[in-house]
Amino acid sequence: xxxxxxxxxxxxxxxxxxxxxxxxxxxxxxxxxxxxxxxxxxxxxxxxxxxxxxxxxxxxxxxxxxxxxxxxxxxxxxxxxxxxxxxxxxxxxxxxxxxxxxxxxxxxxxxxxxxxxxxxxxxxxxxxxxxxxxxxxxxxxxxxxxxxx
Numbered sequence: 790x791x792x793x794x795x796x797x798x799x800x801x802x803x804x805x806x807x808x809x810x811x812x813x814x815x816x817x818x819x820x821x822x823x824x825x826x827x828x829x830x831x832x833x834x835x836x837x838x839x840x841x842x843x844x845x846x847x848x849x850x851x852x853x854x855x856x857x858x859x860x861x862x863x864x865x866x867x868x869x870x871x872x873x874x875x876x877x878x879x880x881x882x883x884x885x886x887x888x889x890x891x892x893x894x895x896x897x898x899x900x901x902x903x904x905x906x907x908x909x910x911x912x913x914x915x916x917x918x919x920x921x922x923x924x925x926x927x928x929x930x931x932x933x934x935x936x937x938x
Contacts, residue, residue: 802831802839812850822848 805823809816819840823831829844845851 800841800843802834802841803845804837805840808838808840808845808850812845814850819850822850826850 803811805816805819808814808826809819812819819826823838825848826838826840826844829841829847831838831840831844833839842851
């Protein structure tokens with residue numbers, strides 16, 4: 790397929806033969822449509838035409854060109870079914886996220902309560918150690934268990 794690069798832009802251009810091959814129309818049909826193509830941006834480049842792809846679209850010559858077929862893999866979900874499946878997956882993930890956030894909130898509350906209990910136990914231990922040290926200095930015997938004998 791004869792392709793040329795238009796010097797005024799980066800759009801791909803085609804000769805008459807190249808445009809015919811690309812569009813599926815005959816060379817005489819492309820030649821008959823040259824005045825329309827020229828109004829849409831085709832120009833003579835030396836001794837041949839430079840027809841931009843946009844000009845072929847503008848005059849309707851690309852209508853015969855089929856969009857490329859996407860090869861599907863057996864079992865592959867496409868189109869509307871893919872959208873439904875994706876939405877279902879999003880909802881499932883939202884539910885899992887919500888449950889995980891609830892578990893995290895409960896875990897944080899439990900951890901906070903345990904921290905408070907440890908702080909209370911630490912304060913109690915400090916008070917017991919201080920009391921025990923005070924009794925040792927005063928010469929008292931028996932410590933915590935003195936009233937049990």
